[in-house]
Amino acid sequence: MAEPLLSVEDLHVAAMDEGGSRPVLRGISFAVGRERVALVGESGSGKSMTARAILGLLPRGLRRTGGRVVLGGTDLAGLDARAWQGLRGKAVGLVLQDPKFSLNPAHRVGRQVEETLLLHTRLSRTERRERALDMLAKVGLDDPLRVYRSYPGELSGGMGQRVMIAAMLIAEPALLIADEPTSALDQAVRGQILDLLRGLAEERGMGLLLISHDLQQVASFAHRVLVMHRGAIVDRLAAEQLADATHPYTRALWQARPSAATHGTRLPTAAWQEAAR
Numbered sequence: 001m002a003e004p005l006l007s008v009e010d011l012h013v014a015a016m017d018e019g020g021s022r023p024v025l026r027g028i029s030f031a032v033g034r035e036r037v038a039l040v041g042e043s044g045s046g047k048s049m050t051a052r053a054i055l056g057l058l059p060r061g062l063r064r065t066g067g068r069v070v071l072g073g074t075d076l077a078g079l080d081a082r083a084w085q086g087l088r089g090k091a092v093g094l095v096l097q098d099p100k101f102s103l104n105p106a107h108r109v110g111r112q113v114e115e116t117l118l119l120h121t122r123l124s125r126t127e128r129r130e131r132a133l134d135m136l137a138k139v140g141l142d143d144p145l146r147v148y149r150s151y152p153g154e155l156s157g158g159m160g161q162r163v164m165i166a167a168m169l170i171a172e173p174a175l176l177i178a179d180e181p182t183s184a185l186d187q188a189v190r191g192q193i194l195d196l197l198r199g200l201a202e203e204r205g206m207g208l209l210l211i212s213h214d215l216q217q218v219a220s221f222a223h224r225v226l227v228m229h230r231g232a233i234v235d236r237l238a239a240e241q242l243a244d245a246t247h248p249y250t251r252a253l254w255q256a257r258p259s260a261a262t263h264g265t266r267l268p269t270a271a272w273q274e275a276a277r
């Protein structure tokens, strides 16, 4: 197999407080190539902290206590802030749940989409603007120039998320991590954003790590699925196997999905613990 775009080996993260430390990630290992991989699990299972640990963006109070993250052949341990900045954007992009919190409301969209180009290239102002307008058109925004000149507050949620995707993809990262990229959007727009991500990833041969708690969405989007529970990966399977998963926790998670006929089943953890008894 070709060298993966991202390789995570035995990653440990702990929450530190005066009383000591509490494990948040307990030895996570996986790799992502030019494919779509989904990380699923209940709220609090550690999906977002996995993404943040990979990107060196752990919140205050959380610390990586072990393991290795290799991104595009570079071991991220010991990278200083400057080296990190060089890698983020160029090697990996991150799309978060709500563009309202990722885009700066005080700056026009164009400036924010161009930001990585300003950091990573020597393109002139005109060239940056051209690339940004192209990218805004590519993510399906009808009037790129109007969007370019807008402030984030003037955009709908779906448009904001398209802008975020444009901002992340403009520097052509090899890997994109999308943490619940559609959960703040209306149902009707969700499919469009996923189609957009899938199309762009395929066109560019990019790897995609999708974090989601929506198993139905994952089943039709991803190639492979990693199932997290309490800070560990407890199951790995092909997306088409989700409906026939053999692992009791994965099965419980699948059965508890909102679109399941068994609407209103109990939380997977409770069902799983029962099954394991």
Ligand SMILES: Nc1ncnc2c1ncn2[C@@H]1O[C@H](COP(=O)(O)OP(=O)(O)OP(=O)(O)O)[C@@H](O)[C@H]1O
Pocket (backbone or CB within 6 Å): 015, 024, 041, 042, 043, 044, 045, 046, 047, 048, 049, 050, 059, 060, 061, 062, 213
């Ligand atoms: N700033 C923080 N300080 C201490 N613990 C934290 C902090 N942020 C998250 N945690 C803990 O880390 C664990 C994993 O959280 P994480 O956000 O990764 O879960 P998640 O699977 O992404 O959940 P969700 O689907 O709700 O986003 C949780 O137990 C949470 O309490």
